Amino acid sequence: MTAATDSLATGSLASQSLALLERLTGGPAPRLLPGHVWLAGAGPGHPGQLTLDALAALAQADAVVHDDLVDARILAAAPAGAERLFAGKRGGRPSSAQADITALLIALARQGRRVVRLKGGDPYVFGRGGEEALALAEAGIPFRVISGVTAGLAGLAAAGIPATMRGINHAVVLATGHAASDEGGLDWAALARLGQPIVLYMALRRLGPIVAALLAAGMDPATPAATVESGTLPGQRVVEASLATLESRARSEGVCSPAIVVIGQVVALREMLAP
Incomplete structure (x- = not known):
């Protein structure tokens, strides 16, 4: 196990995901650092559609900003102590304003948090991931995009x-x-x-x-x-x-x-x- 599987990965599922990723790639898993934001796709709904990269991201998060439709079983893959923040957007229903979501991501990163923005499907396929990535780039926040299986x-x-x-x-x-x-x-x-x-x-x-x-x-x-x-x-x-x-x-x-x-x-x- 490398430094990526540190104390942030407290749950057995989190630890296993990082260990498996490292075993498959033959090297250390990418590290989610304090002050960084990872935009990760949660897939179309079923937890089985979640990618190993997204699971490894959750394993390292201390703040998860998630969409409305993300399955609770996927959210449970994050460490127990990670803060889970709802940022759902649903047509015809009360929803988080996009400006508020991007402001939250920037604020969390500036607090030194390890942030995963967990979006249904793929962040860059009708998920406004491009807007969020652009806002992070303009704010000088380091970020990474983890593709997901699109619905x-x-x-x-x-x-x-x-x-x-x-x-x-x-x-x-x-x-x-x-x-x-x-x-x-x-x-x-x-x-x-x-x-x-x-x-x-x-x-x-x-x-x-x-x-x-x-x-x-x-x-x-x-x-x-x-x-x-x-x-x-x-x-x-x-x-x-x-x-x-x-x-x-x-x-x-x-x-x-x-x-x-x-x-x-x-x-x-x-x-x-x-x-």
């Missing part, structure tokens, strides 16, 4: 839907549903013309306008589509539909966030590949 891909796999399939698609579009057609954020017509599967994050509230924009652009109403609610978790639920019926099916089935939406021919493969 837009892991959720599809858990539902039996491959993101890519030879003979069906040569690309896949990851997009945020926050930018509905009436906000000018995305050119939905251009996406429709690509003829490639579209995976949408945070799209439930604006699903109606999105579907309408895709249909208006000429996308086939019969295009297979699905919503994957709580992907990878025990409560995972998949609702299949056509593009034309996607919004009404999601509404009638009471699909709730967290959920991803996928539109494209790859959805039809679920008939044979669903777990």
Whole structure:
């Protein structure tokens, strides 16, 4: 064991994660130093999707600033004495302001804390990790980004839907549903013309306008589509539909966030590949 497995790693799981990382890499694990912030991805939900790097980061933290959807079992991997600070953001619900979150990260680092900012999925995939990294850089705070498994891909796999399939698609579009057609954020017509599967994050509230924009652009109403609610978790639920019926099916089935939406021919493969 190296200095990375010091007294901060008080729990057996924390110690084991650092020891395993060092055994696999043949060298000391990266050290989370006082005054540093690590932006770590917690994956799509299930603790099994957590990376070893993220687990090793938690093992060294004395402050964990976490998203709303991070599983409690993942938070439990941090040392018992580590402070856990909620910084959740959920559409349509009371949420922490982004400016307050970045200010908290900077303040904790300037206090000499070892900070892990634990974000659902991947920090750099619709997780505002780039904004937080930029704020840390501008404040002169040393930071590291630890990638995570993004829900837009892991959720599809858990539902039996491959993101890519030879003979069906040569690309896949990851997009945020926050930018509905009436906000000018995305050119939905251009996406429709690509003829490639579209995976949408945070799209439930604006699903109606999105579907309408895709249909208006000429996308086939019969295009297979699905919503994957709580992907990878025990409560995972998949609702299949056509593009034309996607919004009404999601509404009638009471699909709730967290959920991803996928539109494209790859959805039809679920008939044979669903777990």
